[in-house]
Amino acid sequence: MKIALIPGDGIGPDIIEEAVKVIHAIGEKKQISLEFNTYLVGGSAIDHTGTPLPEDTLKGCKESDAVLLGAVGGPKWDTLPGHLRPERGLLGLRKEMTLFANLRPAILFPQLKSASTLKEEIIGAGIDIMVVRELTGGIYFGERGRVEETRSAYDIETYSEDEIERIVRIGFEIAKKRKKKLTSIDKANVLETSRLWREVAERVAKEYPEIELQHMYVDNCAMQLIRNPHQFDVMVTSNMFGDILSDEASMLTGSLGMLPSASLSSGKLGMYEPIHGSAPDIAGQDIANPIATILSAAMMFRYSFEMEAEAVMIEQAVANVLEDGYRTKDIMEKDMKLVGTKEMGNLIAEQIKKM
Numbered sequence: 001m002k003i004a005l006i007p008g009d010g011i012g013p014d015i016i017e018e019a020v021k022v023i024h025a026i027g028e029k030k031q032i033s034l035e036f037n038t039y040l041v042g043g044s045a046i047d048h049t050g051t052p053l054p055e056d057t058l059k060g061c062k063e064s065d066a067v068l069l070g071a072v073g074g075p076k077w078d079t080l081p082g083h084l085r086p087e088r089g090l091l092g093l094r095k096e097m098t099l100f101a102n103l104r105p106a107i108l109f110p111q112l113k114s115a116s117t118l119k120e121e122i123i124g125a126g127i128d129i130m131v132v133r134e135l136t137g138g139i140y141f142g143e144r145g146r147v148e149e150t151r152s153a154y155d156i157e158t159y160s161e162d163e164i165e166r167i168v169r170i171g172f173e174i175a176k177k178r179k180k181k182l183t184s185i186d187k188a189n190v191l192e193t194s195r196l197w198r199e200v201a202e203r204v205a206k207e208y209p210e211i212e213l214q215h216m217y218v219d220n221c222a223m224q225l226i227r228n229p230h231q232f233d234v235m236v237t238s239n240m241f242g243d244i245l246s247d248e249a250s251m252l253t254g255s256l257g258m259l260p261s262a263s264l265s266s267g268k269l270g271m272y273e274p275i276h277g278s279a280p281d282i283a284g285q286d287i288a289n290p291i292a293t294i295l296s297a298a299m300m301f302r303y304s305f306e307m308e309a310e311a312v313m314i315e316q317a318v319a320n321v322l323e324d325g326y327r328t329k330d331i332m333e334k335d336m337k338l339v340g341t342k343e344m345g346n347l348i349a350e351q352i353k354k355m
């Protein structure tokens, strides 16, 4: 398996190093031959090549079986003009690789029940929501600009019927394998793109009579997620709404440092990335939680390599380490054992070796 690594900026290199340890542990255990190649995207790419998305990165990623990315961005590059921002490198990579479907599972490990922002009586049996975020369209990719005479700026949201249909279908297909409930989130009381989104979702729903489709406005959804997260099984939504709602959902599971993601195309090639950013405030201090990235590696085995047993092995290793009481700072609680980024990675890799 050929894996492209993009450590990126801030805590990116630290968390990728730990995920690589875990992937190696699986490789050794299951005798899988692994080839890693490292590429630049984001701030580090700007520093070395002058552009946030170098050509050889794009080529290398397209020629790999999967891409594992840490995070990009940071204050060092904040004053650069928009087109040179590190984040544009990441957006460009997703677009060039047609990674239109971003799966962001928000799952609460039972060991972290008291780290969740939810009250114990609301958590009940646990949290398991799949956020399906459209990733290559909408306002993040629309026309944008400034009108200097009027000191104004604009960002345009556009969605075509085809773009909506392909992501909504992914939502239905995932719901089919889960609890058969799909919530489509929009702002159809205001936005024309959302009105089209709803029409398309309704049309596609006719092909999935076994799935219960519900529409919800995004503002209400932000509140319902905290009030009663159990009403959700699969959520499907636009690029920007999915970005925001998935960060919100992460706190139900204890920390932003716990949430992985898979960015998928219609083929097997995918990119796997934690949902959090480069966390400049804690970079280089050995305190970042590497679990979101390690769980993203599990998703890589599941979706790009179609190795479900290996994916489950990684998830089980994470659960075992949490069960043994080890915690990074962001999920630390009374009577637990505080460990750093590296130690957490070592513990999870050791669990795999013991399995």
Ligand SMILES: NC(=O)c1ccc[n+]([C@@H]2O[C@H](COP(=O)([O-])OP(=O)(O)OC[C@H]3O[C@@H](n4cnc5c(N)ncnc54)[C@H](O)[C@@H]3O)[C@@H](O)[C@H]2O)c1
Residues within 6 Å of the ligand: 011, 070, 071, 072, 073, 074, 075, 087, 090, 256, 257, 258, 273, 274, 275, 276, 277, 278, 279, 280, 281, 282, 287, 288, 289, 290, 292, 330
């Ligand atoms: N996918 C990506 O590469 C990505 C995603 C989001 C933000 N960003 C970029 O990252 C930079 C910082 O953005 P931000 O501060 O708004 O968001 P962030 O996600 O980097 O951090 C938000 C907060 O969560 C904490 N946090 C994040 N990941 C953590 C982890 N693994 N363990 C422990 N704590 C963690 C941070 O310390 C911070 O307090 C910006 O340049 C932003 O554009 C990149």
Ligand SMILES: CC(C)[C@H](C(=O)O)[C@@H](O)C(=O)O
Residues within 6 Å of the ligand: 073, 087, 088, 090, 091, 243, 275, 276, 277
């Ligand atoms: C950094 C940014 C471009 C990115 C996004 O908006 O997709 C991030 O917030 C994420 O959630 O992966």
Ligand SMILES: [Mg+2]
Residues within 6 Å of the ligand: 243, 244, 247, 275
């Ligand atoms: Mg985000």
